[in-house]
Amino acid sequence: MLLVIPLAIVVVYSFGVRGTDGGYTPAFVLDNYDRLLSRPDPFILSLEIAISGTILCVLVGFPLAYFLATRAGKRKTLLLVLLVIPFWTSFLVRTIAWLIILGPAGLDGFLTNLLGRDVSILGSPWAILLGIVYNYLPLMVFPLYVTLERLDPTLLEASKDLGAARWATFRQITLPIAAPGVITGSILVFIPLMGEYVIPSILGLGKIFLIGNVLQLDFLASRNWPAGSAKAVVLIAIMLISVTFYVWTTTRGRAGRDVSVL
Amino acid sequence: MDETLRKYQEDLLRAQLSRRRFMAGAALATVSAALAACAPTASSTSTPTAPPTPAPSAAGAGASPTVAASEAASAAPSYALEQGMLLYNWSDYFSPDNLTKFQTDLGVTITQTTFASNEEMLAKLQAGGKGQYDVAVPTAEFSETLAKAGFLQKLDKSRLPNLSLVNERFLTLPFDPNDDYIVPKDWGTTGIIYRGNKVKEPVASWKDFFDLAKGKYSGKTFVLDSPGDVFVAPLRLHGFDVNTTDHDELETARQELMALRPHLQSIDSDNYPTTLQQEEAVLGLAWNGSAYVLQSDPSGKYTDTGWTVPTEGTIYWTDTWVLLADAPNPNAAYAFLNWIQDPAQQVTESLYAGYASCNDAATSQLPKEFVGNPAVYVPEELLGKLSVATDQSGNQQRADIWAEFKQG
Amino acid sequence: MTTSANPDTSAPYHEHQPGTIVAAEHPATLRHPANVHPDHAAAPDVDIVDVTKRFGDVTAVDAMRLTVARGSFSSFLGPSGCGKTTTLRMIAGFEQPTSGEIYLAGEPVAGVPPYRRNVNTVFQHYALFPHMNVAQNVGYGLRQRRTSKADEARRVGEALELVRLTGYGRRRTWELSGGQQQRVALARALVNHPAVLLLDEPLGALDRKLRHEMQIELKQIQHEVGITFIYVTHDQEEALTMSDVIVVMRDGRIQQQGSPEALYRHPVNRFVAGFIGSSNFVAGRVAGSADDDGRIAVSAPDGVTVTGRLADGERPAPGAEVTVAIRPEHVRVAAGGASDVPGWTALAGRVTSDTYLGDQHEYRVAVPGLGELVARAQAQGGDGAGRAFHTGEDVVVGWHDTAALVLTS
Ligand SMILES: Nc1ncnc2c1ncn2[C@@H]1O[C@H](COP(=O)(O)OP(=O)(O)OP(=O)(O)O)[C@@H](O)[C@H]1O
Numbered sequence A: 001m002l003l004v005i006p007l008a009i010v011v012v013y014s015f016g017v018r019g020t021d022g023g024y025t026p027a028f029v030l031d032n033y034d035r036l037l038s039r040p041d042p043f044i045l046s047l048e049i050a051i052s053g054t055i056l057c058v059l060v061g062f063p064l065a066y067f068l069a070t071r072a073g074k075r076k077t078l079l080l081v082l083l084v085i086p087f088w089t090s091f092l093v094r095t096i097a098w099l100i101i102l103g104p105a106g107l108d109g110f111l112t113n114l115l116g117r118d119v120s121i122l123g124s125p126w127a128i129l130l131g132i133v134y135n136y137l138p139l140m141v142f143p144l145y146v147t148l149e150r151l152d153p154t155l156l157e158a159s160k161d162l163g164a165a166r167w168a169t170f171r172q173i174t175l176p177i178a179a180p181g182v183i184t185g186s187i188l189v190f191i192p193l194m195g196e197y198v199i200p201s202i203l204g205l206g207k208i209f210l211i212g213n214v215l216q217l218d219f220l221a222s223r224n225w226p227a228g229s230a231k232a233v234v235l236i237a238i239m240l241i242s243v244t245f246y247v248w249t250t251t252r253g254r255a256g257r258d259v260s261v262l
Numbered sequence B: 001m002d003e004t005l006r007k008y009q010e011d012l013l014r015a016q017l018s019r020r021r022f023m024a025g026a027a028l029a030t031v032s033a034a035l036a037a038c039a040p041t042a043s044s045t046s047t048p049t050a051p052p053t054p055a056p057s058a059a060g061a062g063a064s065p066t067v068a069a070s071e072a073a074s075a076a077p078s079y080a081l082e083q084g085m086l087l088y089n090w091s092d093y094f095s096p097d098n099l100t101k102f103q104t105d106l107g108v109t110i111t112q113t114t115f116a117s118n119e120e121m122l123a124k125l126q127a128g129g130k131g132q133y134d135v136a137v138p139t140a141e142f143s144e145t146l147a148k149a150g151f152l153q154k155l156d157k158s159r160l161p162n163l164s165l166v167n168e169r170f171l172t173l174p175f176d177p178n179d180d181y182i183v184p185k186d187w188g189t190t191g192i193i194y195r196g197n198k199v200k201e202p203v204a205s206w207k208d209f210f211d212l213a214k215g216k217y218s219g220k221t222f223v224l225d226s227p228g229d230v231f232v233a234p235l236r237l238h239g240f241d242v243n244t245t246d247h248d249e250l251e252t253a254r255q256e257l258m259a260l261r262p263h264l265q266s267i268d269s270d271n272y273p274t275t276l277q278q279e280e281a282v283l284g285l286a287w288n289g290s291a292y293v294l295q296s297d298p299s300g301k302y303t304d305t306g307w308t309v310p311t312e313g314t315i316y317w318t319d320t321w322v323l324l325a326d327a328p329n330p331n332a333a334y335a336f337l338n339w340i341q342d343p344a345q346q347v348t349e350s351l352y353a354g355y356a357s358c359n360d361a362a363t364s365q366l367p368k369e370f371v372g373n374p375a376v377y378v379p380e381e382l383l384g385k386l387s388v389a390t391d392q393s394g395n396q397q398r399a400d401i402w403a404e405f406k407q408g
Numbered sequence C: 001m002t003t004s005a006n007p008d009t010s011a012p013y014h015e016h017q018p019g020t021i022v023a024a025e026h027p028a029t030l031r032h033p034a035n036v037h038p039d040h041a042a043a044p045d046v047d048i049v050d051v052t053k054r055f056g057d058v059t060a061v062d063a064m065r066l067t068v069a070r071g072s073f074s075s076f077l078g079p080s081g082c083g084k085t086t087t088l089r090m091i092a093g094f095e096q097p098t099s100g101e102i103y104l105a106g107e108p109v110a111g112v113p114p115y116r117r118n119v120n121t122v123f124q125h126y127a128l129f130p131h132m133n134v135a136q137n138v139g140y141g142l143r144q145r146r147t148s149k150a151d152e153a154r155r156v157g158e159a160l161e162l163v164r165l166t167g168y169g170r171r172r173t174w175e176l177s178g179g180q181q182q183r184v185a186l187a188r189a190l191v192n193h194p195a196v197l198l199l200d201e202p203l204g205a206l207d208r209k210l211r212h213e214m215q216i217e218l219k220q221i222q223h224e225v226g227i228t229f230i231y232v233t234h235d236q237e238e239a240l241t242m243s244d245v246i247v248v249m250r251d252g253r254i255q256q257q258g259s260p261e262a263l264y265r266h267p268v269n270r271f272v273a274g275f276i277g278s279s280n281f282v283a284g285r286v287a288g289s290a291d292d293d294g295r296i297a298v299s300a301p302d303g304v305t306v307t308g309r310l311a312d313g314e315r316p317a318p319g320a321e322v323t324v325a326i327r328p329e330h331v332r333v334a335a336g337g338a339s340d341v342p343g344w345t346a347l348a349g350r351v352t353s354d355t356y357l358g359d360q361h362e363y364r365v366a367v368p369g370l371g372e373l374v375a376r377a378q379a380q381g382g383d384g385a386g387r388a389f390h391t392g393e394d395v396v397v398g399w400h401d402t403a404a405l406v407l408t409s
C-alpha cells in the first residue's frame, strides 16, 4: 500500500494540468505525455549513462569485490572501511572534490599541458561516468562481496579438478554463483542512476541534461507537477522494464547447460 | 581602504562558501528564479511610502532604537519584550556584531537556525516548524508563497516606525502589494561578471556579453543555472519586457540562447566563483554578490574582477525579513524588525553580507568604495533600467526553451 | 597423461607391496581406453619419489616415497595433521612439492595444473556445484572436454546408474541426503574415467550405518570400474576393510605400507601396531639373543621376563630398549597357578574387570610389573578356555611366543 498510493497519485497527476500558481489541477489530458514524446533526448541520454554507469560499476566492482573476498586476507576489514570512508562526507562534497581533481588545476590542466591542446573531461559524459563509478561503487561492491565471500573455494578446486581452467572456472562457477550479487548490485546502482541529477549538474558543468534534471525543473522550478508526473511515470516504466528484462536475461540461463551472465 | 571595510571583507571571505547567494542557486533552480523575481513593477509609479533621507539621521547615529520603539509605543499599549528571539536564516547572512548589539541594546538573545534554500525552510515549517521560529528570511517572491500557505503574520506597521527609512523601490512589491508581510533586508542584481585582466574589451551591455561570448571568449563563458536570470539577457538585448509571455519575443530569446549555448563553458550557479578564480571562465552572467566576494579576496588575486549592470537594463531581487505566524516571541520580533532598519545596523549588515542596503540613510553612511562599487550598488544612471522579474515558472514556452537550452 | 605414458621413462619403479591387487577386468560401461593398454599394465599409476612439502616451518610431508599400482585401492591412514590431504593435493595438482617428484603413469607432473591431470578428486564435503542439478554436476567434467550432448547424457546416465541414482538427474543437489550427495560427487569424478581417483575422507560426514553401507558400495564400484583409488581416512577399520594397500602416516612420514593383513600381523613399530587394531604394550630390554625363529627374551620391570618374536631382519643388541606388542585376542586366560609351558609366556595376575561383549569376553588382568593386560576370548569353546572368569579371580595370562611382537621402535 505504501508503495502503491504515491505511485497512483503520480499516475493521476500525470494527466492533469498545472495550476496557475503551480502544482496540480485535475483534468484529463494527454498533453504531458505528448510533449514528452517529442523530447525524448534526456531519457535516452539518461538510459545510456545509467546503463554504461552500471556496466562500469560491475567491471570495476567485480574485481575489487573478488579481491576483497578472496585475496585481501587480513587487510580485508581495513580495505572495506577505506572503501566506505568517503561516504561519511556528503554526496555533494565528494562530487565537488572531483570537480577539483578533474578541473584545470587537476587532470584537465595536466592533460592540456601534456597534449598541448585544450582537454576538457569536465563537462563531458566521461566526467559524469567517473563521478558515478566513484559514488555508486560501494553499492555494487557490497552485494558482490557478500556473495563472493560465501563462495566455497573448494568449488573452484573441484572445477579445476574436473578439467576447467581458470577462465572456464570463473565463467561456469564463480560468475553464476556471484550472479545474484551482480543482479542486486546492478539494480542498486541502476535505479538511482536513472534519477541522478546532482552528478550531471556538477561534473557536467550544468550542460548534461538528464531525466533527473528534467524532473527537478518540472517539480521545483516550473512547479508543473503534471508534466513532472508524466515524466516520472515514464521513468518508472523504463526502470521496471529494464530491471525485469535484466533479471530475466541473467537468471534464464541458470537452468540451462551453460550458465553465464555475460 | 577603510579599516572597518577590511574587517568586514575578511568576514565575508570566511563565509564565502556558505554564503547564501551561491548556496541558494546551488540548492534549487527555483531559488534562482525566485531571486530574479523580486521586484515591484509598480514601484516607479507608486507614491513613496516615506521620504528616504530626513528621519534616519535622527534615529541613526547610535540613538537607541529602544527609545524610538518606546516613543512609538507610548501612544499605543507598551509591549513587554521576551528574553529571546528565534531567527530562521540562511547561513552567514546575519552579522554576529548585530546579534551582540541587539542583546546589548534590548536585552534579547537571538538564537539562529539556518536553512539552505527557500524550499527547505518551507518544508521545515510544514513539518511542524510552525511556532518554532519568530523571524525568517525568505526571498521576496517566496514570501508570497509563505503568506498564502498561512505561515506569515500580517505586520502591525504602527509597531515598525523605522519602515519609513526603506526606499520605496523595495516596497509595494508585486508579491506583497500592501506591504503586509515583508520588511526588506538587502538587494542585488543579475548582470555580467568578468576577469578584467583577461577581458580587456569594454563590457557595458548585454550586446557586448553576447558578442564576446560567441567571439573571443567562446568556451570561456558561463551563465547561471537559472532560467529566471538567463532569460533577462536575450529579452533585454532586444528591448523586450523581462516578464514577457509573447510568443514571438520568447522565440527570439530562444534563438539567441541557442546560438550562445555551444560557446558556454558551464551552466552553473554554485561553483562559478572558483571557475572564475581558475580562469576556466572569464566572462559570465551572474549575481553581483560573487563579484564583490572575488574583489575582496584577501589574497588580492582577483581584484581585477569586474561587474557590469548592462545598459539595456536588468532585474533586481530583494531578500526580506518576515514575521512568522504563531511566533513564540512576537514582541521581541517586532522590536527586532524595527531595530534592524536603523541605519547603524543596516551599515553593519550590508558590510557583513556584501549587499546593498534597502535603506537610503544607511547607504549614505556606508564607505564610498562600497557604495561606489557597481558590484554592490547599481550606478545612479542605471537605476531606472531595473525591473522586477515576476514568477514565470508556469510558462510552458519558457520551460521548453530552458530544457532545450540545457540539453544543448 | 595415461595414454602418453612413456615406456622409457626415467621414473624409478618400486617393488609392489605384498597384497597389491592388480586391476581386474573393466566393465564395459565405464571402460577407459587408457586403462586397458596392455603394455602399460605394469606401470604404476602414481609414483611419489622423495617428495617433501613444507608450509613455512611446518613439514607436512617428509621425504615420501610411494608407488601406487594400477587398479589398486590404497588408503592413507594416520592421525589428524599427518599430511594425508597434502599428499592427495599434490597428486591432484593443487599443491606443488617443495622437493621431489611425482609421476603419473610414468610422467613427471611438476607444474601440470589440476585441469590437465588425468586424476579426479572426491572432496570431503562433496563440493557439488549449487547452481547445477545432479546431471549438470555429473556432466561438468565431460563438458570441459567438449563431449557431445548425446554422449554426455549417455555417460551421465551410466555414471548415475553406477552409483544407483538413476532418475535423480534433474534434482537439485541440496535436496539430496548426505549419502546421495556423496554418490553424486563420486559419479561426477568417475564419469571422466580418470586414471586415478582421489578420495579425501569421503565418508567422514556420514553416520555410522550409512558409512558402512557406502564402504561396501565404494569397494564394489572400484572393482567394477578398475580405476586406481587413493583413499584418505583416519578410521583404521575403514582402511582395513576396503584397502588393498594401507599406507600408515605420522608427522608427514610413511611409517609402513602393505596389505591390511601384513600391517596387522607385522607392524614395524609401536605406532603402527597401536594404530592398526589394538595391542598390549610391554616395555623392556633385550635379555638375550634371538633364536633361529627370531624368538627373544625381554626383561620387563619387576624381574618379569616375557618372550616375543622379532620382525624379519631385526637384530637388537642385548640391553636395547624394545616394546613387546601382544594383540588382546592372542592373550590367553587360564585358571590356576603359573606353570612353565615351552614356547609360551605365562604370568600370574588377577582379573580387574570382565566385560561380556556378546561373542567375546574382554578381561583386564593386572600383572605385577606389567600393569594391566587386555585379553579377549571367544565366549564359547575354542581351545578349552570356554569358562568365564570373574573380577577378583586369580588367573594365569599368557601368549604363544610367536604371537608377541618385539618392536625396536
Ligand atoms: N595451506 C597450508 N598452509 C600451512 N600449513 C598447512 C597447509 N595445509 C596443510 N598444512 C599443515 O600441514 C600439515 C598436514 O596437513 P594435512 O591437511 O595434510 O593433514 P591431514 O593428514 O589431511 O589431517 P586431517 O586428518 O585432519 O585432515 C598440518 O600440520 C597442517 O597444519
Ligand SMILES: [Mg+2]
Pocket: C084, C085, C086, C200
Ligand atoms: Mg585432511
